[in-house]
Amino acid sequence: MHLTLPDPLHLSLAVSGEKLFVTYLLQADVEREALEKAKDICLEQTVEFPDDLVPPGSLRDTIIGKIVDFGKKDDTTWFAQISFAFETFGNDLLQMLNVIFGNISIKPGIKVIDIALPESFAGRIRGPRFGVEGIRKLVGVEHRPLICTALKPMGLSAEQLAEQAYRFARGGIDLIKDDHGLADQPFAPFTKRVRLCSEAVRRANEETGRNCLYLPNITCSADRIRERAHFAKECGVGGLLISTLLTGFDSMRMLADSDELQLPIMAHPAFSGAFVTSKANGISHGLFYGLFMRLFGADMSVYPNFGGRFSFSVDECRGIAEFCRRPLGALKAIFPTPGGGMTTDKASIMLDVYGRDFVLLIGGGLHRHSPDIEANARYFVQMLENL
């Protein structure tokens, strides 16, 4: 039985023939089950209609996803590459996420591991405004990984955080971000914190002749985020820190795209872990922290480094770096920004895994090394210079 419609179904879609290709891993006991899952994705992500209700003709031919590749990976895992017509999402990046992993995010045993975008679509996305090259130019460091630290802990006053920022900048740190938990708490209110920390870093820059960037955390409600970004810009900040899964992907994209702001964006992974923690469900580390963050305008994507207090593997981290750089239209390459317990030994392993184009995010270690955080900063910058 087919769909009953007021008029005979005559769709005359101007279909470009351009497709989005998405690769899924499918958990199943037998091949037939995996193939059913793949077919289900084709329907669920487009017409959201049982197969027997979809009429023949152009709707079936154009709108429903198509399996273009399918095979076995291991005993319980298959892969399927599915193509979706460009017209299912148009120029809408959020709707593209919806086509890739909307309803099927709720079905168990489906993991998205790769996508290939229509050339025409990739060409219309601005993506990161600065990228690796732009950020390197801003901080004036071309030859080594960059180093970033966070103002912390939550609970300090704006004055205390600003003094910390001053010392880190004096010590040669390239990028100083707010700890992502600093919001607008009474002990260090947003406007006061951003004003004092910007001033502190500017003062240090005047003294050192360098250009350390301060990135305040502007994560906040949807109706105030633009205002906070503009306030930060007026204070002379060097960029913005955004917890992308808290604000929503597109709030980050909106700020990255703003010609009035023109500020580097650092994406923070808070609240995002559920997307990647399962082997069977969700989205691969590379696609999520690499390509998705990049498509939505991040110049730097923060995530926990392998071997730290979180549990990302070396391969997962390598995957992130690959997706940060993979050639894609005119989209700029961005900085993987791994954080977590840092030692000299570890830094050289990181150089093997990431190459020179990464931002080393260092927190506790910079406080622990000695009581003098300015000296500690110098020590770690020197460590990177010597790699």
Added chain:
Amino acid sequence: MHLTLPDPLHLSLAVSGEKLFVTYLLQADVEREALEKAKDICLEQTVEFPDDLVPPGSLRDTIIGKIVDFGKKDDTTWFAQISFAFETFGNDLLQMLNVIFGNISIKPGIKVIDIALPESFAGRIRGPRFGVEGIRKLVGVEHRPLICTALKPMGLSAEQLAEQAYRFARGGIDLIKDDHGLADQPFAPFTKRVRLCSEAVRRANEETGRNCLYLPNITCSADRIRERAHFAKECGVGGLLISTLLTGFDSMRMLADSDELQLPIMAHPAFSGAFVTSKANGISHGLFYGLFMRLFGADMSVYPNFGGRFSFSVDECRGIAEFCRRPLGALKAIFPTPGGGMTTDKASIMLDVYGRDFVLLIGGGLHRHSPDIEANARYFVQMLENL
């Protein structure tokens, strides 16, 4: 060794004594490991600093989370209730999500299952504007579950979708939403679709004397979502459909709070599945689809019903309904809105599980029952009347 600061650490926080209580399930092989995880949450979600770097005194006493309850659940699962000072998030709902499950979302084996809010905080959240009572008043149905359907499939023209809406409204459907995949595609552009479907439902309402609500999908980029909502309002829509995880939680809250819009909000779960699919990680179904959606202003929260083409259990669905209704300050109770393959048998089980206050979301079944979708709508409304 303790944190080195420019001045001796004299925090003088005006701490209210009010706390947020969060309950976590922790996967571990032995109790010591579970307790370490609980202690780690206390630090990671606040100071984000190793324990030995946090100085004694008021920062330690007030900012760091505190374990208030801890115990064993089964062989590999423990629970911990942790309290966080109100001051760690202030009046900021997103920052509250960050304190609840920011960085630790990335650590394996941690699942959030419950929260208790400070009274004063709950009192400052508007939450859902209409809730169960308000929506029932709008549609004029007090005695039975409401029935909602979706305009589909993607690929139909705006005219075809409007004709479908007209017939459903004529047949007595209470709420008609866009399929969540309808965005601004060339075959049914947003403005044309919303204008035609609003008109169609208004015409049907004039004929039936009822007040069927049409809810267009306004999920889109951060800089256009307000504009779309206002356009929809001008067209006379009955509410808004939002894919909350695509737009971000707070975009939904912003629209729910808008005194100019004053429209019911239906939250769609697209892209959210990763939060709930794992037993060991993420957020419980009830907390996520029930309370979180409600705190951020949804009047109706869509999710897949038990026994349908997704895999939620009866208990998980019951959990959602409980969190939709749990008394919490002045926060209105909202409609659990389960969707998925519907039969008469199933409807009476749903009545047992949910009580009368739910919205039955029905899609394919309404098209499949017979070729006359208006008659099909009557049939299903009657089925609900007879429960």
